[in-house]
Amino acid sequence: MATTPFDAVVAEHGGRILRVCRAVLGPTADADDAWSETFLAALRAWPDFPDEDRARPGRVEAWLVTIAHRKAIDVTRARARRAVPVAEITEPAPVPEPPGDRADQAWAALRRLPDKQRRAVAYHHLGGLKYAEIAELLGGSVEAARKAASDGVKALRTALAGPDEGARS
Amino acid sequence: MTEIVPEPSGPELAALRDRLAAAAETEHLLDVGYAIVDSPVGRLLLAATDRGLVRVAYQIEDHDRVLEQLAARLGPRILRAPRRLDRAARQLEEYFTGRRTAFDLELDRTLSRGFRGVVHQYLPRIGYGRTATYREVAEQVGRPRAFRAVGTACATNPLPIVVPCHRVVRSDGGPGQYAGGPAAKTALLALEAA
Numbered sequence: 001m002a003t004t005p006f007d008a009v010v011a012e013h014g015g016r017i018l019r020v021c022r023a024v025l026g027p028t029a030d031a032d033d034a035w036s037e038t039f040l041a042a043l044r045a046w047p048d049f050p051d052e053d054r055a056r057p058g059r060v061e062a063w064l065v066t067i068a069h070r071k072a073i074d075v076t077r078a079r080a081r082r083a084v085p086v087a088e089i090t091e092p093a094p095v096p097e098p099p100g101d102r103a104d105q106a107w108a109a110l111r112r113l114p115d116k117q118r119r120a121v122a123y124h125h126l127g128g129l130k131y132a133e134i135a136e137l138l139g140g141s142v143e144a145a146r147k148a149a150s151d152g153v154k155a156l157r158t159a160l161a162g163p164d165e166g167a168r169s
Numbered sequence: 170m171t172e173i174v175p176e177p178s179g180p181e182l183a184a185l186r187d188r189l190a191a192a193a194e195t196e197h198l199l200d201v202g203y204a205i206v207d208s209p210v211g212r213l214l215l216a217a218t219d220r221g222l223v224r225v226a227y228q229i230e231d232h233d234r235v236l237e238q239l240a241a242r243l244g245p246r247i248l249r250a251p252r253r254l255d256r257a258a259r260q261l262e263e264y265f266t267g268r269r270t271a272f273d274l275e276l277d278r279t280l281s282r283g284f285r286g287v288v289h290q291y292l293p294r295i296g297y298g299r300t301a302t303y304r305e306v307a308e309q310v311g312r313p314r315a316f317r318a319v320g321t322a323c324a325t326n327p328l329p330i331v332v333p334c335h336r337v338v339r340s341d342g343g344p345g346q347y348a349g350g351p352a353a354k355t356a357l358l359a360l361e362a363a
Contacts, residue, residue, distance in 0.1 A: 005236040005247035007203075010189065014182050019174045027174075032185060039189050043198055046245055106173040126174060156173065 004054055006046045009064075010039060016126065017064050023122035024072045026111055030079060037071040038064060058128060065127035069119070069137050102160075109159035116140075117152030124149045190250040200243050202250030205232065206258045209265050209360075210353040213330075215254040218243060221275030222257050224327050227349035242280065261330065267363065270297035272331045280327035284315070288322035295336040298361040302340045324348060330357065 017038055021031040042064055053059040100108075110118060116138055123129040123137065124145075134145040193199050201223065203216040214232045216224040216239055223243065226235040240247055251258075256274060263269035271293070281289040291310050295301045301309075303323070307316040323334040324346045335357040339345045347354035 003237065003241045003245055005201075005240045006245055007236065007248050008233075010186055010248070014186065015177050018177045018182065018185065022177075023174045032188075035185055036189055036192060040192055040196070040198070043189075043193055043246055043248070103175075110173055122174075160173075 003051060006043050009042070009046070009060060013061055013064055014039070016061065016128070017068050020065055020068050020122050020127045021072060023110060023126055024069075024119055025075065026107060030075050031072075034068060034072045034075045037074065038068040041067050041071065061128050062130075062133055065123055065129050066133075066137060068127075069123065106156075106160060109156050112159070113152050113155055117148045117155065120145055120148035121152035121156070125153070186249065190248045191252070193246075193248055194250060194253065198246055199248055199250060199253075200246040201236075201239050202248060202253035203236065203239075204249065204251040204254035204258060206254075206261065208261060210330075210349060210356050213261070215257050215261075216247075217253050217257070218277045218279070220277040220279075222254075222328065222331065223277040223279060225329050225331055227329070227353060229350050230348060257331070264330070265360070267360070270361075274331065276328060276331070284312070284318055285322040285325060288319055289326055289328070289332050289334075292323075292326070292332050292334055292336070295333060297333075300336045300338045300358065303337055303345070304340055306337055320346065336361075 014035075018031070018035050021034040021038070022028075025031040025034060049060075049063070053063075110121075113121070119138060120134055123134050124131065129137075131142045131145040131149070134149070135142045138145060138148070190199075190202065194202070197219065199219075201216050201218055203214055206213050206215060211228040212232075213228075214224070214226040214230075214235055215222065216226075216236075224235065224239060226232060236247055260269055260272050260274060264272070278286060278289065287310050288306065291306060294309075295306075303316040303319045304313075306323075307313050307319045310319075312318070319337070323337050326332055326334040326348065329335065329348055335347060335349075335354045337345065338358075344351050344354045344358070
């Protein structure tokens with residue numbers, strides 16, 4: 001049984017999990033909700049988390065990312081249920097998005113990635129999951145998980161390679 | 170990739186942690202909620218279970234270590250939950266500003282077992298501004314020869330300040346050992362003598 005105060009888990013991994021939630025759901029209230037639900041579920045289960053796993057590097061992170069994966073799906077579904085269907089005719093014409101700054105463009109590029117690529121990138125590069133763990137979460141082979149992450153990163157690089165490429169580095 | 174999703178700011182995470190603590194309170198998920206408050210004798214850790222205040226710890230006791238001990242003794246579902254400690258924090262502030270001479274708080278005595286518990290129960294009967302020797306307390310609890318055990322009980326009081334072990338001193342007038350260090354004990358006695 002875990003004897004580490006859960007507060008220490010939040011302090012150590014709170015930032016990482018928030019980044020994972022935001023990568024998957026965007027920098028939104030949904031991401032905050034997914035973060036809260038993740039840590040509430042983890043708090044509930046924490047006494048049963050084996051101490052020997054706690055000592056192994058990466059085990060707590062992987063456990064939290066796995067919970068965050070499920071909670072992000074829950075949050076998305078809950079929002080879909082809440083959404084009131086509106087007759088198409090009343091919908092205002094989409095306003096073209098202003099170009100925005102580089103950070104906005106980056107979020108937009110992330111949002112445009114296919115779901116599997118976005119998650120693979122988030123779970124591997126921000127969450128620190130191994131490709132085998134990602135394959136378990138997303139289905140498919142380990143190789144497919146690796147490819148999804150690398151295709152995702154490639155697509156992001158291409159999307160962000162604009163005239164101001166290099167300006168920040 | 171990692172630059173697209175920036176590191177969250179401290180205040181952002183603090184707000185989320187507060188929200189988590191509030192949700193955990195609502196669902197009665199916490200074994201222990203804690204807060205850290207400033208005081209004239211250094212930063213104090215205040216910890217409470219659903220039943221009441223369970224631990225007051227001085228900084229020199231190492232707050233991280235104290236939280237680990239609480240996790241082992243009372244359960245690891247521990248979060249910073251300052252609202253749970255509001256009342257205790259307010260009464261301590263009143264005490265340190267000389268406006269309070271006795272505490273009116275629900276206490277969880279789980280950490281005071283056996284003879285130590287007997288001593289801890291007795292301590293509040295030594296009134297504000299007064300002192301008693303280890304020997305006198307031993308006599309009062311009906312174990313006149315157990316004054317050394319009284320010393321140990323005072324040194325291991327889980328609720329210092331609130332349960333006034335600082336009022337127990339050596340027969341030679343020296344302050345005697347104290348979990349918060351001798352300077353803290355002297356400061357509390359001076360505060361109460363003022």
